[in-house]
Amino acid sequence: MKKVLNFSAGPSKIPTEVLKIAQEQLLDFNDSGISIMTGSHRAKMFEDVHNETIELIKELYKVPDNYKVLFIQGGASMQFAMLPMNLKQSGMVEFVDTGVWSSKAIKEAKIQGLDVNIIASSEESGYDCIPSKMIFSEDCDYGYITSNNTIYGTQYKVYPKCKNLVVDASSDVFSYPIDWKNIGLLFAGAQKNAGLAGVTIVIIREDLLDIAGDDVPSMLKYKNYAKSNSMFNTPPVFSIYLLNLTMKWLRDQGGVEQIQVQNKQKAKILYDVIDSSEGFYVGHSQKDSRSLMNVSFTIRGGYDELQKKFLSKAEEKGMIGLKGHRLLGGIRASIYNAITIEEVQTLANFMEEFKQENFNKKTYEVLNVKCGGCANTLKKTLKEDFGEVEVDLEAMPRKITLDMTDDRMEELKEKLRSLGYPLTTDELSGFDKLSTTAKSFVSCAIGKMSDEE
Numbered sequence: 001m002k003k004v005l006n007f008s009a010g011p012s013k014i015p016t017e018v019l020k021i022a023q024e025q026l027l028d029f030n031d032s033g034i035s036i037m038t039g040s041h042r043a044k045m046f047e048d049v050h051n052e053t054i055e056l057i058k059e060l061y062k063v064p065d066n067y068k069v070l071f072i073q074g075g076a077s078m079q080f081a082m083l084p085m086n087l088k089q090s091g092m093v094e095f096v097d098t099g100v101w102s103s104k105a106i107k108e109a110k111i112q113g114l115d116v117n118i119i120a121s122s123e124e125s126g127y128d129c130i131p132s133k134m135i136f137s138e139d140c141d142y143g144y145i146t147s148n149n150t151i152y153g154t155q156y157k158v159y160p161k162c163k164n165l166v167v168d169a170s171s172d173v174f175s176y177p178i179d180w181k182n183i184g185l186l187f188a189g190a191q192k193n194a195g196l197a198g199v200t201i202v203i204i205r206e207d208l209l210d211i212a213g214d215d216v217p218s219m220l221k222y223k224n225y226a227k228s229n230s231m232f233n234t235p236p237v238f239s240i241y242l243l244n245l246t247m248k249w250l251r252d253q254g255g256v257e258q259i260q261v262q263n264k265q266k267a268k269i270l271y272d273v274i275d276s277s278e279g280f281y282v283g284h285s286q287k288d289s290r291s292l293m294n295v296s297f298t299i300r301g302g303y304d305e306l307q308k309k310f311l312s313k314a315e316e317k318g319m320i321g322l323k324g325h326r327l328l329g330g331i332r333a334s335i336y337n338a339i340t341i342e343e344v345q346t347l348a349n350f351m352e353e354f355k356q357e358n359f360n361k362k363t364y365e366v367l368n369v370k371c372g373g374c375a376n377t378l379k380k381t382l383k384e385d386f387g388e389v390e391v392d393l394e395a396m397p398r399k400i401t402l403d404m405t406d407d408r409m410e411e412l413k414e415k416l417r418s419l420g421y422p423l424t425t426d427e428l429s430g431f432d433k434l435s436t437t438a439k440s441f442v443s444c445a446i447g448k449m450s451d452e453e
């Protein structure tokens with residue numbers, strides 16, 4: 001069988017041990033003579049699996065007795081609408097906006113006619129962090145956060161306080177222990193850390209079950225799921241079965257406490273490569289908001305050709321699912337619970353190798369740059385297209401250092417020419433002929449270029 005390392009953001013890797021058991025049991029579940037997929041959901045065979053799964057979740061996640069574990073279909077996205085339908089009282093809800101998934105939840109709450117307050121947002125900085133100040137008011141029906149932002153690679157280190165905190169934990173569920181004290185409801189689609197798409201896990205504090213009025217459709221009411229032990233209609237049996245196997249696998253790993261230790265080690269391996277890459281790899285998230293689940297980064301300030309090359313080389317080496325989300329671009333390595341340290345190390349080694357092969361830092365002397373202001377203007381102008389440029393303001397002539405491949409050097413020259421910078425000694429002699437605007441723009445010229453590796 002082809003060996004592939006799957007860094008996909010979801011659906012994502014399911015532990016091989018889990019898939020092997022599922023394979024063994026596919027045609028004949030526990031000597032029943034039938035597949036778990038084909039028996040009645042009311043039969044003891046499935047009911048045992050179903051109830052055991054709930055117990056495993058309670059045990060592993062240390063869910064207090066006054067919470068119910070529910071299994072609902074419709075994905076995590078359906079929760080965006082079910083929440084306001086079920087939990088509205090005064091009609092005022094508060095959100096922290098940390099990206100696409102919270103924005104979608106905000107939209108659905110508005111559709112339900114709720115008065116939505118966004119108490120903090122990281123939109124302005126391109127969702128590169130978890131806001132530092134988040135204070136929910138006493139009288140909101142619920143306060144909403146997305147604990148891990150799958151696209152941007154940001155994650156809460158501590159949840160903010162709120163009397164009814166709602167957490168979308170779709171991309172970091174079961175990856176660290178939860179302090180349930182101020183949580184009203186936590187939900188997660190299964191397809192990242194909990195197995196197969198098709199089931200959404202909702203863990204809700206019991207007092208919240210009684211809020212929903214008669215106007216909430218039966219299939220969208222948490223209370224109906226709680227009363228029927230999530231058998232209000234036919235549940236997604238195979239997804240629940242795979243969730244069961246995944247929870248047993250998690251127990252074998254030492255539970256969420258131990259998996260958290262491993263997740264920290266895995267993330268550190270990749271962030272260390274990024275941080276020591278001299279700007280070749282640039283992480284999207286600010287350091288104190290970095291996710292342990294999704295590592296989103298660009299190569300040399302988002303240089304598309306190089307990123308494509310990275311992805312295709314990675315694929316040649318059997319590493320797939322690394323393309324960043326279409327909204328952010330770049331690269332994203334999703335390293336959920338099922339990804340092993342060895343797999344992450346293989347990716348890290350590849351990143352190092354790729355950098356060695358493609359990192360081409362060169363220093364050029366810039367003639368006639370008289371002042372720091374000129375040099376900084378040049379630096380800013382180049383940064384837009386070429387990423388980070390170092391300017392040595394002490395040296396005379398000034399020096400700029402940038403990471404540059406030969407083909408990109410042509411692009412750089414083109415850019416500089418279009419800005420009115422003479423490039424060679426010959427062109428330099430034509431400096432006088434340039435327009436006044438071009439001259440005043442920086443009044444400097446790139447002259448004799450000396451390559452220094």
Ligand SMILES: Cc1ncc(COP(=O)(O)O)c(C=O)c1O
Binds near residue numbers: 010101149
């Ligand atoms: C944090 C988060 N919330 C919600 C969703 C939506 O999940 P679903 O596709 O199950 O509706 C996703 C999907 O990736 C997600 O990452």
